[in-house]
Amino acid sequence: GAPGLLRAAGKASFDELLKFNNKGKLTLLHFTDCHAQLLPVYFREPDTNIGVGGAAGNAPHITGKDFLKHFGFQPGGVEAYAYTMTDYVKLAQEFGPVGGFAHMTSLVKAIRDQRGADNVLLLDSGDTWQGSYTSMVTKGQDMIDACNLLGVEGMAPHWEFTYGAEQVMANIEKLNYPFLAHNVVDTEWEEPVFKAFEMYEKAGTKIAVIGQAFPYSPIANPRRMFPKWSMGIQEDAVQERVNEAREQGAQVVVLLSHNGMDVDLKLASRVVGLDVILGGHTHDAVPQPTQVKNPEGVTLVCNSGSNTKFLSRMDIEVANGRMTGWNYRLIPVISNLIPADKEMAGLIEKIRAPHLKEINTVVGKTDSLLYRRGNFNGTFDDLICNALNTQMESEVSLSPGFRWGVSLLPGQDITMDAIYTQTAITYPNTYRRQMTGEQIKVILEDVADNLFNPDPYRQQGGDMVRVGGLRYKIALGESIGKRISAMELNGKAVEPNKQYWVSGWASMGEVDGPPVWDVVKKHVQEKKRISIEPGYNLKGIV
Amino acid sequence: AIAAGFVGAPVGAARADEAKSMESIKKYMGGDAITDSPAVKIDAPIIAENGAVVPIKVEVDHPMEAGNYIESIGVFVDNNPTPFAGKYVLSPANGKAYVSARLKIGKTSNVRAIARTNSGKLIGAVKEVKVTIGGCGG
Amino acid sequence: MASIGKAKVKVKKMGDVAEVKAVIKHPMETGLRKNKKTGEKIPAHYIETVEGKYNGKTVFQAEWGAAVSQNPFVSFYIKADAPGELVMTWKDNKGGVFTESAKVK
Numbered sequence: 091g092a093p094g095l096l097r098a099a100g101k102a103s104f105d106e107l108l109k110f111n112n113k114g115k116l117t118l119l120h121f122t123d124c125h126a127q128l129l130p131v132y133f134r135e136p137d138t139n140i141g142v143g144g145a146a147g148n149a150p151h152i153t154g155k156d157f158l159k160h161f162g163f164q165p166g167g168v169e170a171y172a173y174t175m176t177d178y179v180k181l182a183q184e185f186g187p188v189g190g191f192a193h194m195t196s197l198v199k200a201i202r203d204q205r206g207a208d209n210v211l212l213l214d215s216g217d218t219w220q221g222s223y224t225s226m227v228t229k230g231q232d233m234i235d236a237c238n239l240l241g242v243e244g245m246a247p248h249w250e251f252t253y254g255a256e257q258v259m260a261n262i263e264k265l266n267y268p269f270l271a272h273n274v275v276d277t278e279w280e281e282p283v284f285k286a287f288e289m290y291e292k293a294g295t296k297i298a299v300i301g302q303a304f305p306y307s308p309i310a311n312p313r314r315m316f317p318k319w320s321m322g323i324q325e326d327a328v329q330e331r332v333n334e335a336r337e338q339g340a341q342v343v344v345l346l347s348h349n350g351m352d353v354d355l356k357l358a359s360r361v362v363g364l365d366v367i368l369g370g371h372t373h374d375a376v377p378q379p380t381q382v383k384n385p386e387g388v389t390l391v392c393n394s395g396s397n398t399k400f401l402s403r404m405d406i407e408v409a410n411g412r413m414t415g416w417n418y419r420l421i422p423v424i425s426n427l428i429p430a431d432k433e434m435a436g437l438i439e440k441i442r443a444p445h446l447k448e449i450n451t452v453v454g455k456t457d458s459l460l461y462r463r464g465n466f467n468g469t470f471d472d473l474i475c476n477a478l479n480t481q482m483e484s485e486v487s488l489s490p491g492f493r494w495g496v497s498l499l500p501g502q503d504i505t506m507d508a509i510y511t512q513t514a515i516t517y518p519n520t521y522r523r524q525m526t527g528e529q530i531k532v533i534l535e536d537v538a539d540n541l542f543n544p545d546p547y548r549q550q551g552g553d554m555v556r557v558g559g560l561r562y563k564i565a566l567g568e569s570i571g572k573r574i575s576a577m578e579l580n581g582k583a584v585e586p587n588k589q590y591w592v593s594g595w596a597s598m599g600e601v602d603g604p605p606v607w608d609v610v611k612k613h614v615q616e617k618k619r620i621s622i623e624p625g626y627n628l629k630g631i632v
Numbered sequence: 633a634i635a636a637g638f639v640g641a642p643v644g645a646a647r648a649d650e651a652k653s654m655e656s657i658k659k660y661m662g663g664d665a666i667t668d669s670p671a672v673k674i675d676a677p678i679i680a681e682n683g684a685v686v687p688i689k690v691e692v693d694h695p696m697e698a699g700n701y702i703e704s705i706g707v708f709v710d711n712n713p714t715p716f717a718g719k720y721v722l723s724p725a726n727g728k729a730y731v732s733a734r735l736k737i738g739k740t741s742n743v744r745a746i747a748r749t750n751s752g753k754l755i756g757a758v759k760e761v762k763v764t765i766g767g768c769g770g
Numbered sequence: 771m772a773s774i775g776k777a778k779v780k781v782k783k784m785g786d787v788a789e790v791k792a793v794i795k796h797p798m799e800t801g802l803r804k805n806k807k808t809g810e811k812i813p814a815h816y817i818e819t820v821e822g823k824y825n826g827k828t829v830f831q832a833e834w835g836a837a838v839s840q841n842p843f844v845s846f847y848i849k850a851d852a853p854g855e856l857v858m859t860w861k862d863n864k865g866g867v868f869t870e871s872a873k874v875k
């Protein structure tokens with residue numbers, strides 16, 4: 091049975107989660123990258139999050155014990171559980187699952203009650219309509235209903251685009267709030283496709299919220315799904331929108347961003363007039379904003395984690411038409427400490443009811459912790475890669491370095507629901523093809539450069555492509571073409587000109603193999619029990 | 633962000649075809665010395681979404697008045713089989729020294745923009761456009 | 771491409787200048803590409819020059835190279851000091867001449 095509210099250790103409680111040093115009248119609430127997780131889940135934060143080009147040692151590129159030390163948190167507490175992977179299994183058993191829309195709703199309602207609903211603005215940085223079976227089969231409708239009920243007041247997109255341009259336009263019609271993306275233009279006339287910013291009035295303050303879509307959607311996701319939309323960081327356009335908003339009387343200017351945190355940090359140092367960036371995409375859970383200096387002031391860069399695991403609260407004080415003070419907390423949504431909102435719980439039940447047979451199907455059990463997040467292979471990725479190699483009869487398998495997908499604790503059932511959190515996309519088909527050793531290396535090099543390029547504007551978020559069978563060394567300080575070395579397969583060096591059978595999924599081009607969830611399902615059903623030790627594929631980081 | 637180094641070493645991966653590009657610049661823009669100039673701004677994607685259609689905008693921060701204007705802008709792609717991508721003749725009638733087009737860029741390459749003033753001075757800038765395989769994400 | 775030469779022109783006033791945007795349907799074949807099925811070279815067919823005339827006066831000329839994408843787009847500015855008409859003309863290597871115009875207010 092589910093542990094009760096009293097189960098959680100220490101002084102953690104709902105009141106503790108709500109504790110806040112109030113400031114001013116205005117409150118911004120923010121979540122991001124919920125990836126359609128309506129119910130509480132386990133989500134282990136990364137053990138490896140390497141920063142390059144000066145980013146090392148600073149948020150978000152600190153993990154584990156270093157993270158706790160940096161932010162002054164005690165090991166074993168609720169923050170250690172929420173923000174890091176230290177003692178993960180032990181703390182997960184102690185504190186229970188995180189997030190879920192019903193618990194998030196109660197938290198939001200409590201803050202609205204405390205501050206006055208007219209003084210609170212709730213924003214979502216996107217990756218909201220994708221990541222579960224129900225979101226996939228309803229094409230995001232489940233999340234639209236849930237977000238409308240939660241009372242979201244503005245959003246920015248990324249994975250939303252993968253339902254295709256037409257579906258996106260139809261979905262926007264059903265939102266009770268604006269879909270903001272100033273940096274999307276049509277490929278014919280290079281003119282804006284979506285609303286650039288919304289002007290809100292809360293707590294007697296005019297707040298402009300500019301939406302920034304993930305700049306590399308047409309590269310990181312199949313462009314054929316939205317062939318007439320072009321994106322990019324568009325730094326100059328951000329500046330123009332900020333100026334426009336100020337001219338229209340905005341006292342507080344917010345960028346609701348899906349850039350990823352490193353991109354936001356660079357952008358904040360170059361664009362002037364932004365008070366706050368509420369960001370997502372890289373799924374970084376950072377307990378305090380990074381204060382970035384630019385030629386005319388300071389911009390607060392926040393990143394609010396993922397999977398409904400966190401709710402950001404920023405109280406803002408405004409005087410003489412300008413933001414003059416703030417307080418911030420990234421609140422961990424520890425589900426067992428927060429009562430579920432009845433109305434939201436009812437909606438979730440209704441959403442899931444027609445699909446229970448599929449999502450509740452148990453295909454096996456795990457004896458070890460399964461997770462994805464980290465710069466290199468996680469154990470859930472290893473499971474997917476093993477499934478691909480076994481079922482598709484390949485020597486090497488490739489699985490994308492997504493940052494979403496829930497964790498399973500040792501002893502948990504592997505349900506289809508869990509498998510879909512790792513795989514539910516609109517281009518799930520697998521492929522099997524021959525590639526030379528050189529071609530495999532080119533892929534690894536390309537992805538490594540998208541992740542470890544020292545210029546944040548050249549980083550696309552995500553993690554290193556996951557590999558099955560293969561082992562390699564990576565030299566982070568090198569340039570593209572020189573990072574990957576010592577590739578080996580079954581103890582033998584990979585030969586550049588030799589052909590290898592490679593399988594994978596989530597291809598940018600159209601392929602027609604079975605959807606990856608079927609491949610994983612079959613593999614787990616055959617194995618019955620899964621046990622995976624992490625760290626096989628990476629021979630070393632230089 | 634990568635605007636430096638026109639006269640010096642080319643940036644990034646693209647250096648092999650620099651000589652070919654310089655030949656082409658000589659042919660279309662004249663053989664005079666080129667000065668690296670922050671006045672020449674290339675707005676190009678850092679990473680191309682589609683190598684077959686890469687939007688490139690060139691703006692030169694320069695007066696466009698009688699006796700003092702930009703008379704032409706040339707665009708060159710180092711690593712294309714033929715680096716010459718276009719030459720645009722302008723005059724004070726344009727009011728603004730700006731041109732935009734969409735180019736095929738087969739592989740990661742430097743893109744160069746050269747502007748010629750009515751007095752025959754050449755100023756230029758370079759920017760790298762990366763062509764990638766793509767995939768993955770957060 | 772049955773609609774080769776079909777063009778669209780837009781003029782947007784921005785203070786005392788106007789932004790001109792123009793697109794035209796054209797294959798822009800360089801002559802270097804091969805038909806994947808037959809292996810035969812696809813004959814070169816590309817626009818060589820573009821001209822913009824504003825109330826009869828040439829205000830823009832372009833010479834294009836092989837890098838210009840299919841269905842090419844071009845944009846530039848004009849000093850829009852009088853109402854009138856902007857006429858764009860594209861000429862290709864096979865003698866094709868295409869024009870399209872837009873009103874300037």
Ligand SMILES: [Mn+2]
Pocket residue numbers: 217248249304348370371372769770
């Ligand atoms: Mn994302």
Ligand SMILES: [Mn+2]
Pocket residue numbers: 123125217371372373396493494770
């Ligand atoms: Mn995400």
